[in-house]
Amino acid sequence: IAGITQAPTSQILAAGRRMTLRCTQDMRHNAMYWYRQDLGLGLRLIHYSNTAGTTGKGEVPDGYSVSRANTDDFPLTLASAVPSQTSVYFCASRAAKNTGELFFGEGSRLTVL
Amino acid sequence: AQTVTQSQPEMSVQEAETVTLSCTYDTSENNYYLFWYKQPPSRQMILVIRQEAYKQQNATENRFSVNFQKAAKSFSLKISDSQLGDTAMYFCAFMKQRGLVDMRFGAGTRLTVKP
Numbered sequence: 001i002a003g004i005t006q007a008p009t010s011q012i013l014a015a016g017r018r019m020t021l022r023c024t025q026d027m028r029h030n031a032m033y034w035y036r037q038d039l040g041l042g043l044r045l046i047h048y049s050n051t052a053g054t055t056g057k058g059e060v061p062d063g064y065s066v067s068r069a070n071t072d073d074f075p076l077t078l079a080s081a082v083p084s085q086t087s088v089y090f091c092a093s094r095a096a097k098n099t100g101e102l103f104f105g106e107g108s109r110l111t112v113l
Numbered sequence: 114a115q116t117v118t119q120s121q122p123e124m125s126v127q128e129a130e131t132v133t134l135s136c137t138y139d140t141s142e143n144n145y146y147l148f149w150y151k152q153p154p155s156r157q158m159i160l161v162i163r164q165e166a167y168k169q170q171n172a173t174e175n176r177f178s179v180n181f182q183k184a185a186k187s188f189s190l191k192i193s194d195s196q197l198g199d200t201a202m203y204f205c206a207f208m209k210q211r212g213l214v215d216m217r218f219g220a221g222t223r224l225t226v227k228p
Binding site: 033035040041042043044045048050056058059088090092099100101102104106107 | 117119122146148155156157158160163165204208210214215216217218219220221
């Protein structure tokens, strides 16, 4: 089934550790996004990429980095995790010519202790 | 910056009844898109309905319809004949047409459909 695959589904991590959340899409969408979801705050954009080789900062980029080496993959890295990064992380993509709709992965629940 | 406000953290409705979820937004853009996403307990984000700001006609998808008031910057979702499967978190979202970069979300409304 075509779509977005995120891994891991859930992870508990010690503070200070490095963590990479993986995201792969098979829809050949140009644009990809990482959001975090927190209770009472909705979803907030961390980083985005309009096309392979380019990335940009969203609303809450501090403590996170991304790369976009090819169209399909868009990993999110926490260089040194802190408890405030405990959240559910969603990867999303958008086709080049559509009316803005985002397609989402199933999310990765990350707990930083 | 664009902001999206959902003033109802939680709502409930009896099965087969109609419920309306509220959403307001703030923007200086003239061309944009508005969305309602549903997030059931499975955590998957599912697009419910989409509205283009340049269209005056309100969008409709089966039991779901919107009341789009551009001047008032209001975008409410009406669910008719509510079903148990409609129980979910509902997010209102905004994306400006220029650049199509940042989709902004409201805080969400948790809807419970009671049998």
